[in-house]
Amino acid sequence: MSKRGSKFKYINEGNVHIVLQILNTNKVIRLVKEDNQKIQLSTITNSIQYVNKIMVPLIFGDDHYHQEVTVLSENEIFEISTDIEKWRPNHRKAKSKLSSYAITVPNLTISSIKGDNYCLEIKPKEGFIDAPLRKCCKCHYCLKQYLKLNNGEITNTSEYCPLDLFSGVYIRMKYALHNLLQNPQNNLKLFQNGIIVFSDNLKTQPDFINDIFGSLNVFLNFIITVLLCRKSNTRLIGSDEINDYKRGFNCNETNELDDISFLYKLLSVQKLANGLVLDLENNNDHVTEVLNTLEEYKLDLSQQCDREKFVEVSNARDLALISAVAKDCSIMLSFTLEHESDLPHIVVNGRHIHFRLSVTDLEPKTIKTLQNRQNSEEKFIKAFEQYKNSIKS
Ligand SMILES: [Zn+2]
Numbered sequence: 001m002s003k004r005g006s007k008f009k010y011i012n013e014g015n016v017h018i019v020l021q022i023l024n025t026n027k028v029i030r031l032v033k034e035d036n037q038k039i040q041l042s043t044i045t046n047s048i049q050y051v052n053k054i055m056v057p058l059i060f061g062d063d064h065y066h067q068e069v070t071v072l073s074e075n076e077i078f079e080i081s082t083d084i085e086k087w088r089p090n091h092r093k094a095k096s097k098l099s100s101y102a103i104t105v106p107n108l109t110i111s112s113i114k115g116d117n118y119c120l121e122i123k124p125k126e127g128f129i130d131a132p133l134r135k136c137c138k139c140h141y142c143l144k145q146y147l148k149l150n151n152g153e154i155t156n157t158s159e160y161c162p163l164d165l166f167s168g169v170y171i172r173m174k175y176a177l178h179n180l181l182q183n184p185q186n187n188l189k190l191f192q193n194g195i196i197v198f199s200d201n202l203k204t205q206p207d208f209i210n211d212i213f214g215s216l217n218v219f220l221n222f223i224i225t226v227l228l229c230r231k232s233n234t235r236l237i238g239s240d241e242i243n244d245y246k247r248g249f250n251c252n253e254t255n256e257l258d259d260i261s262f263l264y265k266l267l268s269v270q271k272l273a274n275g276l277v278l279d280l281e282n283n284n285d286h287v288t289e290v291l292n293t294l295e296e297y298k299l300d301l302s303q304q305c306d307r308e309k310f311v312e313v314s315n316a317r318d319l320a321l322i323s324a325v326a327k328d329c330s331i332m333l334s335f336t337l338e339h340e341s342d343l344p345h346i347v348v349n350g351r352h353i354h355f356r357l358s359v360t361d362l363e364p365k366t367i368k369t370l371q372n373r374q375n376s377e378e379k380f381i382k383a384f385e386q387y388k389n390s391i392k393s
Contacts, residue, residue: 008080010087011194015095017103018084021194026110029070031080032099039099044069046287047363048103054290055325055362057301058269060262065358070102109191111356112338118208119191119334120223122180123361126327127166127267129253131275132377136384137250139163140327143380150383158183161251165227166267168257170238173224175245181216191334212337214349217241225346226333226355228261236346262357270327272311273320280371282317287364290318317367324365324373332358 007023018031032039048067056065072080077098109119125141136143145157160183164176180188190198190206197206205216213219221238228237257264293299293314299306311319335355343354 008083010084013088013092020084021107024113026107026113027104028107030103030105032102033095034097034099039101041069041101044101044103046291049291050287050364051362053294054301054322058307058322059266059326059359061265061304062302065106068104070104072100072102106358107194108332108358108360109194109334111334111343111354112336112340115336115338117193117334117336119332121189121191122331123187123328124165124331125162125187126270127162128271128274129251133381136381138384139251140380142251143384146387147380147383150386158185159247160187161247163251163253164247166257166263167252167255168228168261168263169255170224171240171242171245172247173227174220175242175247177220177223178242212348212353218348222346222348222353223333226357227263228258234344234346236348266326266359270323272323273316276316276319278316278320278370280367280374283367286318286321286366290314290322317370320370321365321367324369325362329359329361332360
């Protein structure tokens with residue numbers, strides 16, 4: 001299929017977007033599904049600005065990742081819709097009308113267009129114990145496991161705890177990753193050349209782990225090194241296997257993260273509204289409100305002092321909605337054996353592995369997210385108390 005000479009490949013779709021790879025580039029195009037109501041250009045551009053000017057600089061301290069609007073003609077939409085029809089799952093076809101506004105974004109699973117690409121996607125969830133959950137000594141992710149257990153959705157609670165991943169403590173991080181691989185739910189995926197090769201439905205270890213790293217343990221060392229490193233080239237750290245390491249019953253909030261590490265920055269954004277009192281009746285348009293704040297105070301969030309000012313002048317609800325995005329985003333670690341001079345590398349088994357660390361799913365959330373969160377917290381705590389009573393009796 002083609003659009004102005006580009007070739008596309010259908011990747012997947014959700015309720016709102018259809019994602020196509022633009023072949024021979026490191027970009028994807030997200031087509032936006034439309035209900036009866038036409039989507040306004042301003043809605044799309046505001047969402048893009050939100051990702052580019054708020055979320056990316058808050059998490060990374062720079063604005064290296066950019067989304068753009070692409071305007072499609074009636075003809076192009078018709079041509080693309082016809083071409084992708086055969087790839088689309090039937091249950092998604094109920095919603096087929098496409099907006100003429102699409103979003104072009106970097107393909108975060110690809111770090112080199114010259115050769116083979118690999119990518120790890122982790123949805124880490126929140127790496128601290130939120131104020132209302134403190135009395136349980138459990139984090140949001142771990143508490144949710146008890147509700148899933150109660151509802152019969154799982155037979156055992158996951159041993160993964162986000163606080164271990166965000167701990168900066170080598171053995172705890174490895175334990176977290178190991179447990180995600182054992183029980184990925186929707187929190188971990190592996191891609192090879194843009195295609196999912198490992199997920200909750202596909203639990204066979206892909207060959208590239210042994211081919212490139214020699215063992216799963218070295219692969220985990222590589223991931224931990226990237227998550228803890230600066231952007232420059234670095235040495236592979238750690239060698240221990242987790243062996244009989246076992247985490248305690250309570251979630252452990254101590255961490256040793258270096259304040260220049262990516263995980264520290266992501267955790268800081270997740271904590272932006274921790275303990276603040278929220279006005280859940282505030283129905284003003286959140287996206288317009290925060291973009292106006294940038295405009296009014298002439299803030300550039302790639303600058304540390306401007307980020308501090310932004311937090312100081314923003315209201316609790318806006319900070320909570322920004323932190324909600326950071327709590328639900330996905331980390332994308334793509335890597336390749338091809339030489340890419342603009343990417344940092346780590347030497348593994350004598351070979352340079354070039355990598356790129358990015359974050360996706362940064363689109364704005366609505367006040368409903370915060371309202372749902374409050375309701376779900378109450379359910380989680382209740383399920384946890386029932387569980388504790390059941391093991392006592
Ligand atoms: Zn936990």
